[in-house]
Amino acid sequence: MKTLTKESLKMIKSQLLAGVAILLLVACQTEKKVESQVEQSQKVRLIYDTDANNELDDQFALMYLLVNGGVFDLEGVTVNATRNGGNIDEHYEEAKRILQLGQRHGKIPLLKGADGNFETIREKVGTADFDGKDGVDFIIDHANRNHEEELILLAVGKLTNVALALEKDPGISEKMRVVWLGSNYPKPGEYNQDNDTVSMNYVLNTKVPFEMVTVRYGEPSGTDAVRVTQEDINTTMPGKGPKIEDPIVGRHGGEFHTFGDYAVNLFEHIDYHGDPPSRALFDMVAAAILKNPDWGESRSISAPILIDNQWVERPENSRKILLWENFDRDAVIEDFYQSLEHYELVTTK
Numbered sequence: 001m002k003t004l005t006k007e008s009l010k011m012i013k014s015q016l017l018a019g020v021a022i023l024l025l026v027a028c029q030t031e032k033k034v035e036s037q038v039e040q041s042q043k044v045r046l047i048y049d050t051d052a053n054n055e056l057d058d059q060f061a062l063m064y065l066l067v068n069g070g071v072f073d074l075e076g077v078t079v080n081a082t083r084n085g086g087n088i089d090e091h092y093e094e095a096k097r098i099l100q101l102g103q104r105h106g107k108i109p110l111l112k113g114a115d116g117n118f119e120t121i122r123e124k125v126g127t128a129d130f131d132g133k134d135g136v137d138f139i140i141d142h143a144n145r146n147h148e149e150e151l152i153l154l155a156v157g158k159l160t161n162v163a164l165a166l167e168k169d170p171g172i173s174e175k176m177r178v179v180w181l182g183s184n185y186p187k188p189g190e191y192n193q194d195n196d197t198v199s200m201n202y203v204l205n206t207k208v209p210f211e212m213v214t215v216r217y218g219e220p221s222g223t224d225a226v227r228v229t230q231e232d233i234n235t236t237m238p239g240k241g242p243k244i245e246d247p248i249v250g251r252h253g254g255e256f257h258t259f260g261d262y263a264v265n266l267f268e269h270i271d272y273h274g275d276p277p278s279r280a281l282f283d284m285v286a287a288a289i290l291k292n293p294d295w296g297e298s299r300s301i302s303a304p305i306l307i308d309n310q311w312v313e314r315p316e317n318s319r320k321i322l323l324w325e326n327f328d329r330d331a332v333i334e335d336f337y338q339s340l341e342h343y344e345l346v347t348t349k
Contacts, residue, residue: 043073044290045149047139049113050077050283051157053085053094053251054191056266058156061283062095063259064336066102067241067343071291073149074346075142076109078135080157082195088115090251097248101241101259107348111135113161118199121160125168132164139165143172151176152290156283158192163199166206173208181213181223181286185323188309190215197306204303204321211298211322213286218274223285226329227278233267240340260340281333288332289324295335297326 048065052058065072077099079091092112099105113135114121124130139161143151153176155162162178182192182200192215193200203210216222240260247255248262252269256262270279289296302317 042149044071044152045073045075045147046152046154046290047075047142048077048287049080049135049139049153049155049157049161050095051080051082051085051091051192051195052098053091054082054157055084056263056270056279057281057283059094059098059259059266060263060281060336061156061287062098063102063241064284064287064339066099066104066108066346067339068291069344069346072346074104074108075151076111076138078111078113078138078161080113080132080135080161081115082157082191088112094251097250097262098259100248101244101256101262103242103244103345104348108346109138111138114164116160117158117196118160118163118167118202121164122167125164130164132161135161136164136168140169140172143176144169153178154286154290155179156181156192156286158195159199159203160196163196163202166203166208170206173206177209177211178203179211179213179286179290181215181283183212183214184216184222185212185214185304186311186313187216188306188311190217193306197309201306204305205319207319209322210303211324213289213296213324215282216325221325223282223327224280226282226285226327226332227274227280228333229276229278230267230272232278233264236337237261237263237340240337242343242345281336284336285327285332286324288335289327291335292331295328295331296324298322298324 048062050058065074077095079095081088081091085091095110096105099108099110111134114132116131121131153162155178166173182190184190214222215224217224237260239258241258243257247257250256250262250265252265254265272278300320301323302315303319303321304311304313
């Protein structure tokens, strides 16, 4: 019988330890893979609240949601009317065009919300037919549904529909999260904010989890910095996205079978700003950070309040909100293009 030397025993021990290490590494990688698969299976459940006919970023955001079916569970689209883009019917029709281009019209619910503002409507929310009733009741109904995933209300226009829903049923503040594209905080002004400042202050004073995705005109820290030129769109977008058999008629006329071609048309009928002349895709950024939070930076602050169009800090306020800023422009834009190129349409239940 051969006697093992100290060197042989040492080598065997080393080999055993290496084997154990490999087994632990494989187990760890398998566990991470399973965790990753679980995370991917948990889709972002949301309602998209939009003033769709205002300019063109609303349309980009909606199409981004529609072609990311592996990420988003889009339960419905509600519209509101801001001062540009006409009345509620025109915002409804533009949202309908995008749903048609995304092959989801008739499959994803589309409802009219408020034409007016929160202050003039709030006392009527108990009536049978108040302004915005269909959209508001839809939000309330889906917030109250028993679901394993939280409901995110992605609002990219004024906050009128959101505030009306919270006014009519305050209990939904504990059943959903509001992510809002708006404000130049800490500076005053901004289109969505100015269209209904009362509704914004109302939501800030509720208990609903609230995230503010900043705009910040002309600054690199807001969604205004996520910009594309007309040349970018003309080069990249033609023919992109799902193709429909019966074309839509665009809001500026013309017939379109794909969102990519319609996007080119939208960019032909818009004003440009900056150097080089370009347009920001504000609303799409708010959708993108729901897909990948690493494409922006967030921090918790005490909820401020807007008084006489100036932000007033309330450091003693126990109510916290999340502030989003400093977005990864290249990652967001590239993912939008890739999502159109390799689209997976949202499914309906």
